[in-house]
Amino acid sequence: MLNAHPDLTASVLIGLGWYYLLMFLMNLAWTVRSYRDDGEYSNGIPRAAVWAVYSSILMMVSAYHFTYPPEGFLISMPSWFRDPFDRYFSNPVLFFVLSILGYWAMIALREWWTKPRVAWVLLNISLLFMGLSLTDYDFRQIVGKPDNVPIVAMLFIVAFCTWIYFSRAVDNDRRIAEGRPLFEQENNEKVLVWPDLVYTELICMVVLTAVLIFWGIALKAPLEEPGSSVKTPNPSKAPWYFLGLQEMLVYFDPWLAGVVLPSIILGGLMAVPYIDFNKRGNGYYSFKERAFAVSTFLFGFLPLWVALIVLGTFLRGPNWNFFGIYEYWDVHKVEAANNVNLSEFFWDGLGTGVPKGTTLDRILLREFPGILLIIGYFAVLPPIMGVTILRTYFARMGVLRFLVFSNLILWMAILPIKMLLRWAFSLKYIVGIPEWFFNI
Amino acid sequence: MSDPKPSPNDIMAKIRAQKAAVATAAGAGSEPTAEPKPEASAAPAAPAAAPAAATPPRSPADIMASIRSAAKPAAESSAKPAAAKPAAAAAAGSPASILASIRSAGKPAAAATPAPAAASSAAPAAPVAAAAAVPVGLSPAEMIKAARNAEAGAPVAPKVVLPTKPLPGKAAPAAAKAAEEVSRRSVVGSVVATLFSPLVVAWGSFTAAAAASGLALARFMMPNVLVEPPTKFKIGPPTDYAPGTVSTKWQAQFNIWVVNSDVDGVRSIYALSTVCTHLGCTPNWLEGEQKFKCPCHGSGFYKSGINFEGPAPRPLERVGLRLAEDGMLEVDKSVKFQRELGQWTNASSFVSTG
Numbered sequence: 001m002l003n004a005h006p007d008l009t010a011s012v013l014i015g016l017g018w019y020y021l022l023m024f025l026m027n028l029a030w031t032v033r034s035y036r037d038d039g040e041y042s043n044g045i046p047r048a049a050v051w052a053v054y055s056s057i058l059m060m061v062s063a064y065h066f067t068y069p070p071e072g073f074l075i076s077m078p079s080w081f082r083d084p085f086d087r088y089f090s091n092p093v094l095f096f097v098l099s100i101l102g103y104w105a106m107i108a109l110r111e112w113w114t115k116p117r118v119a120w121v122l123l124n125i126s127l128l129f130m131g132l133s134l135t136d137y138d139f140r141q142i143v144g145k146p147d148n149v150p151i152v153a154m155l156f157i158v159a160f161c162t163w164i165y166f167s168r169a170v171d172n173d174r175r176i177a178e179g180r181p182l183f184e185q186e187n188n189e190k191v192l193v194w195p196d197l198v199y200t201e202l203i204c205m206v207v208l209t210a211v212l213i214f215w216g217i218a219l220k221a222p223l224e225e226p227g228s229s230v231k232t233p234n235p236s237k238a239p240w241y242f243l244g245l246q247e248m249l250v251y252f253d254p255w256l257a258g259v260v261l262p263s264i265i266l267g268g269l270m271a272v273p274y275i276d277f278n279k280r281g282n283g284y285y286s287f288k289e290r291a292f293a294v295s296t297f298l299f300g301f302l303p304l305w306v307a308l309i310v311l312g313t314f315l316r317g318p319n320w321n322f323f324g325i326y327e328y329w330d331v332h333k334v335e336a337a338n339n340v341n342l343s344e345f346f347w348d349g350l351g352t353g354v355p356k357g358t359t360l361d362r363i364l365l366r367e368f369p370g371i372l373l374i375i376g377y378f379a380v381l382p383p384i385m386g387v388t389i390l391r392t393y394f395a396r397m398g399v400l401r402f403l404v405f406s407n408l409i410l411w412m413a414i415l416p417i418k419m420l421l422r423w424a425f426s427l428k429y430i431v432g433i434p435e436w437f438f439n440i
Numbered sequence: 441m442s443d444p445k446p447s448p449n450d451i452m453a454k455i456r457a458q459k460a461a462v463a464t465a466a467g468a469g470s471e472p473t474a475e476p477k478p479e480a481s482a483a484p485a486a487p488a489a490a491p492a493a494a495t496p497p498r499s500p501a502d503i504m505a506s507i508r509s510a511a512k513p514a515a516e517s518s519a520k521p522a523a524a525k526p527a528a529a530a531a532a533g534s535p536a537s538i539l540a541s542i543r544s545a546g547k548p549a550a551a552a553t554p555a556p557a558a559a560s561s562a563a564p565a566a567p568v569a570a571a572a573a574v575p576v577g578l579s580p581a582e583m584i585k586a587a588r589n590a591e592a593g594a595p596v597a598p599k600v601v602l603p604t605k606p607l608p609g610k611a612a613p614a615a616a617k618a619a620e621e622v623s624r625r626s627v628v629g630s631v632v633a634t635l636f637s638p639l640v641v642a643w644g645s646f647t648a649a650a651a652a653s654g655l656a657l658a659r660f661m662m663p664n665v666l667v668e669p670p671t672k673f674k675i676g677p678p679t680d681y682a683p684g685t686v687s688t689k690w691q692a693q694f695n696i697w698v699v700n701s702d703v704d705g706v707r708s709i710y711a712l713s714t715v716c717t718h719l720g721c722t723p724n725w726l727e728g729e730q731k732f733k734c735p736c737h738g739s740g741f742y743k744s745g746i747n748f749e750g751p752a753p754r755p756l757e758r759v760g761l762r763l764a765e766d767g768m769l770e771v772d773k774s775v776k777f778q779r780e781l782g783q784w785t786n787a788s789s790f791v792s793t794g
Contacts, residue, residue: 229695230692230695230722231722232724234724234735246736249718249719250738252751253751253753254718254719258719319724319726319735319738320734320737320738320750337738337749338749339748358781429753432753435780435781437753
């Protein structure tokens with residue numbers, strides 16, 4: 001019987017053979033490093049032996065992929081992993097909660113995961129996960145799309161840059177605690193612009209150009225049919241770097257998610273140097289000296305931007321429904337998403353029914369719970385924060401700077417709050433006045 | 441140079457040494473600038489080259505250092521070019537030539553006299569330069585002494601007291617003369633001169649070009665022929681639309697869906713615009729789920745057009761529909777009916793068939 005969507009084909013196996021060969025070479029180099037640096041176990045066996053065994057297994061796996069036909073091939077994503085993964089991870093709530101937990105773990109366990117050996121194990125796990133997943137047809141359809149190749153690359157690049165930051169910062173924090181000089185002072189890498197920097201830049205430029213040319217030749221341009229005002233591709237996805245913005249648009253009115261929030265993000269980033277009163281951590285990596293600033297930035301960047309890009313790329317399918325990463329994109333997947341405004345919750349809860357009418361007083365009466373809530377959120381919360389949890393910040397910033405700062409924090413928090421409210425209570429809008437195109 | 445790759449500290453030391461030497465030379469040379477030379481503005485880079493030539497450079501570091509140190513004398517002498525020759529002389533280390541130039545200079549104040557003769561635009565600059573050049577309260581004897589000290593090798597910085605203001609006695613008449621000249625010019629002449637100044641010409645042509653392209657853009661907005669579908673068109677008799685169905689046959693051509701459905705118990709036909717009220721994508725009619733579903737952000741609408749899921753804040757809009765005199769349904773897309781404004785009760789927004 002002919003399978004239209006085969007999980008394994010000869011070309012897939014050859015590609016995965018190269019993939020595992022690359023992993024083998026990487027781990028071979030790691031074995032050499034481990035033999036040189038890691039020492040021995042108590043019984044005299046070098047620690048590198050583990051890596052040597054792992055590398056040789058990878059080599060055999062690679063050879064297996066190169067030589068064996070697809071029929072009866074044994075290595076593929078096991079269904080006992082795939083099916084529960086699809087069932088639970090096609091859920092945005094779990095994905096978002098896990099991304100927040102991952103963010104918390106990244107900061108709390110930074111001393112552990114910045115160790116090179118731990119980081120290498122994590123990298124290997126993620127690569128094995130990726131390699132095994134690639135044996136699934138539907139996963140390949142998403143990851144292999146030319147549009148999405150940069151996103152997969154971005155995930156590894158972001159992880160690597162974050163790792164560099166945290167390993168340097170952890171090192172410097174330890175040095176500060178022990179009273180030793182900073183890494184940047186001890187290993188002064190000051191070099192001359194000419195020739196050192198200029199040559200480095202030249203080499204980077206040449207390599208980047210070569211990569212782009214290779215990319216342009218190897219991957220087909222993701223062109224679609226000619227545009228039409230009456231036919232929207234399904235799903236219709238923004239450029240990958242705007243997928244976080246598109247995800248925001250699901251929870252907010254267009255003018256808010258498309259105009260106000262991006263403006264606040266840009267303006268807020270510009271305001272950061274004027275808000276920041278912490279003079280430490282300047283010119284060297286450190287986490288403990290800038291814990292609040294770094295945590296806030298990483299919260300906005302990782303869970304609220306990168307994780308939303310991942311969500312938009314891998315978990316959003318036709319009709320903007322959620323799909324598991326191994327799930328077939330069924331256009332007719334039905335998802336109950338009956339959303340209710342806060343005013344309906346309130347007035348139906350009172351049992352009086354939503355006030356009808358489109359005159360000014362009727363609209364204001366209808367929406368007054370939401371309006372009060374929004375005013376309270378932006379007007380009452382900052383002073384409360386100023387005298388309670390952020391008292392030290394208020395004392396050091398002064399009134400004006402603190403108001404700007406606290407409002408930016410509140411604007412950043414409104415996105416996850418609204419997302420959680422939508423998922424938990426199917427809340428559509430807190431203030432919903434479609435008559436004036438004003439919805440929050 | 442003995443050291444093939446000097447460290448930054450070496451380079452800095454060299455630069456400082458070079459600067460000190462040149463400063464001595466330039467200081468000695470700047471005294472006798474009284475030599476009257478009206479063709480002042482034609483100051484070449486010669487003075488800069490002169491000190492540099494005294495110590496032939498052998499490495500890029502030396503060249504950089506000499507250029508940096510020479511920049512100062514060069515800047516000064518561009519205002520008072522007379523310094524060029526004495527500077528060179530000083531570099532050569534001959535007090536005799538300095539003395540000779542001082543004597544030929546005559547009165548120190550003579551430098552100020554060419555100022556009025558210079559072009560009126562340069563008038564304010566000239567007295568300043570002259571004033572800076574004139575060493576007030578420095579007698580020839582002192583100069584000779586300074587020159588001798590320089591010859592002996594001691595880096596003497598001659599005490600040059602510069603006036604904080606241009607000499608008032610000289611500058612004031614110069615300004616008055618310049619003003620007199622302007623007033624004597626004809627008004628037309630000055631207006632023409634202003635109109636054809638490079639700044640005005642440049643900005644004027646830029647403004648003209650921008651205005652021309654703006655006009656072209658405005659013209660582009662009003663094309664001769666509009667290739668848009670008509671806003672009023674007929675879509676066949678009501679019997680074409682079976683009860684309880686959504687017709688998508690006009691979606692591609694006219695951006696409307698025609699729905700035959702019950703509205704408050706009355707069987708009626710209405711036409712919905714295919715523009716999603718969230719961000720304007722075109723939703724798809726899903727027959728199995730009996731709903732319109734937008735692929736961009738997941739907004740969903742009932743058959744009636746009322747929004748029930750996703751972020752769409754408003755129901756879909758109805759367009760005008762009426763039964764024409766010939767028994768055909770006629771759509772009028774130039775009018776819109778929004779439910780949230782209570783316009784769906786308008787008789788032009790549906791055709792009752794029940």
